Amino acid sequence: MTRIVRGALLGLALTLLAAPVASAQSAGSGGVSGAMTTTPSDDDATRPSDDGTPDDDARPHVSDTKTVKLTRSQTKRVQRKVRVRADGKIGPGTRKAIRRYQKRRDLKRTGRPNLETLRRMRLSFADKIERKLADASDDDGRDATTPVVDGDVAGAIEAARAKIGSSYASGGNGPTSFDCSGLMVWAFERIGVSLPRTSFEQYRLGTSVERSDIRPGDLVFFDSAGSGASHVGIATSATKVISATSSGVKEHRIDSGYWNDHYVGARRLS
Numbered sequence: 001m002t003r004i005v006r007g008a009l010l011g012l013a014l015t016l017l018a019a020p021v022a023s024a025q026s027a028g029s030g031g032v033s034g035a036m037t038t039t040p041s042d043d044d045a046t047r048p049s050d051d052g053t054p055d056d057d058a059r060p061h062v063s064d065t066k067t068v069k070l071t072r073s074q075t076k077r078v079q080r081k082v083r084v085r086a087d088g089k090i091g092p093g094t095r096k097a098i099r100r101y102q103k104r105r106d107l108k109r110t111g112r113p114n115l116e117t118l119r120r121m122r123l124s125f126a127d128k129i130e131r132k133l134a135d136a137s138d139d140d141g142r143d144a145t146t147p148v149v150d151g152d153v154a155g156a157i158e159a160a161r162a163k164i165g166s167s168y169a170s171g172g173n174g175p176t177s178f179d180c181s182g183l184m185v186w187a188f189e190r191i192g193v194s195l196p197r198t199s200f201e202q203y204r205l206g207t208s209v210e211r212s213d214i215r216p217g218d219l220v221f222f223d224s225a226g227s228g229a230s231h232v233g234i235a236t237s238a239t240k241v242i243s244a245t246s247s248g249v250k251e252h253r254i255d256s257g258y259w260n261d262h263y264v265g266a267r268r269l270s
Contacts, residue, residue, distance in 0.1 A: 064116040065108045067193050068129050078113055081121045092155075095192055112192025153217035153270070159190040160234050160242040166249045178244040180231050184219065187234060193269070202267070203229035209266040211254075214238050220254060221264040229264050 070078065072088035079086040082097035090112065099111035107116055118126035160183060169177035174186040181199040188195050195202055203221050214220060220241045221229035233243025235254075242251045252259055 063114075064119075065110065065114050065194070067110065067112040067114055068118075068133070070113055070129075074123075074125055075113075077123055077125075078118070078121065081123070090192075098192075110192045110194065153191065155191040156187045156193070157216055157234060157236055157242070159187040160184075160249070161236070161251070163187075163249045164242065164251060166244070168244050168246055168248050172244070178249060180225070180233065180244045183242075183244040183249060184232055184234060199229050199232040202232055203265070206267040206269040209268045211263070211266065212238075214254070214266050215268075217270075218266045218268050220266045222259060222262040223264050224258070224262045231262075235266070 070090075075088045075090060075094075076086040078098070079088075079094055082094070082101045084094050084097045095111035098113065098117065099109050101107075101121075102109045102111070102117055105120055107120060108114075110117075115126055115130055118129070163174070163178065163183065163186075166174075167177040168179065170179050171182070172178040173182045178186065181195075181197060181202060184199075184202060185195045185197060195205070199221060202219055205219070209215075209218055214235050216235055216237060218235040220233050220235050220243075222231040222233075223229070224231045231243065233241030233252075235241050236251060239255050240251055240253055241259075242249065245252070254260065254263060
């Protein structure tokens with residue numbers, strides 16, 4: 001009996017010793033039912049997300065003071081802020097009220113909605129407009145601050161027309177005398193749109209327009225004062241512009257005679 005008991009005890013001891021070894025082997029190999037886990041490398045842990053979202057610093061800059069185009073409902077919200085009739089249209093009364101609002105708060109007085117003014121009004125859609133402009137600039141490479149012009153461009157045409165007969169002066173900014181680009185700056189300021197000062201800079205704005213597609217409000221350029229876009233006027237029709245010529249502000253044809261020979265191109269700001 002003693003021999004049998006000793007044999008049983010020895011077998012039990014061997015079984016107990018073998019169990020931890022088998023368990024360790026199973027864990028090391030993953031086993032049939034075990035789940036393998038992978039620890040990310042340092043590179044994986046520090047690699048930025050590749051979701052296509054640009055860093056904030058990578059977004060193109062959008063000017064706070066350039067005019068932005070609003071929907072009708074957004075315009076009504078602006079009009080309520082400046083306490084004028086909310087008809088959804090940026091007319092003379094609304095522009096005057098916006099300019100007054102901007103003056104009282106030491107903002108740039110454009111008389112037109114821009115990001116700076118919309119933020120001061122605490123209108124929630126300002127951020128949405130900024131993102132839209134930034135994304136559009138990122139997509140097509142155009143300047144996100146290109147002035148936006150809507151139906152009020154008629155006001156710029158009429159402002160220029162009111163100056164027909166005014167004298168020409170190199171560097172003239174008005175209101176009694178102008179050079180060609182100075183007249184454009186002055187006319188567009190009447191509708192709250194800021195243009196750069198020279199015709200060459202203005203020629204880089206907006207989008208190119210075929211000569212056959214010129215319409216009122218387009219900027220039309222000539223090389224009459226030197227090579228390139230050295231002269232500019234505002235189109236009043238498909239065939240006429242108002243510009244400050246060397247003999248004064250006048251309306252003249254695009255498609256015949258001297259101006260036809262010196263035509264360079266046209267740009268549309270909207």
